[in-house]
Amino acid sequence: MSVRLNEEELERWQKARGGTERKELGAWVRAVVEEALQGHPGVPGDVPKMPEVNEAAYLQLVQATSDLRELVTALRERGELPPHIDEVISRLGEAALSTRGLSTPVPGVGTAR
The missing domain is CATH 1.10.1220 (Arc Repressor Mutant)
Known part of the structure; x- marks a missing residue:
């Protein structure tokens, strides 16, 4: 719409x-x-409202997840991907969700691409 x-x-x-x-x-x-x-x-x-301190942490974690995804994309292109990297990205995304008080995954957050 x-x-x-x-x-x-x-x-x-x-x-x-x-x-x-x-x-x-x-x-x-x-x-x-x-x-x-x-x-x-x-x-x-x-989504529940979150305290300011969690909002700042959430935004930092989202940025870190985005930066990590970019790094992983570059490493994939070079064939130099470390093992278990998808798990690392997922844990970082889950940490971001945790700061928002969310326990269920949100599409596109905490999932490797």
Whole structure:
């Protein structure tokens, strides 16, 4: 689904989203619509809000996972891939999820490519 907004609307929506803990505009729109339809805040299965200290750790772990994936891609191309590297990437992704209080894997996070 896509929604077209003019500049004023986008600015208003971004400002309203900025007052919440939502990072993505799409996630904010979904939460607002679900709240309007259900009469209570939140979206079923929503990711729990995380304390700031965990958010910083999460962002660092996500960046480290991304950097490691790039390194693995380069090593794969050269045929110099260390054994068990996929397990290392998965553990790093799981650590990121753990900081968010998530126990189930999220597609694309913690999985080697």
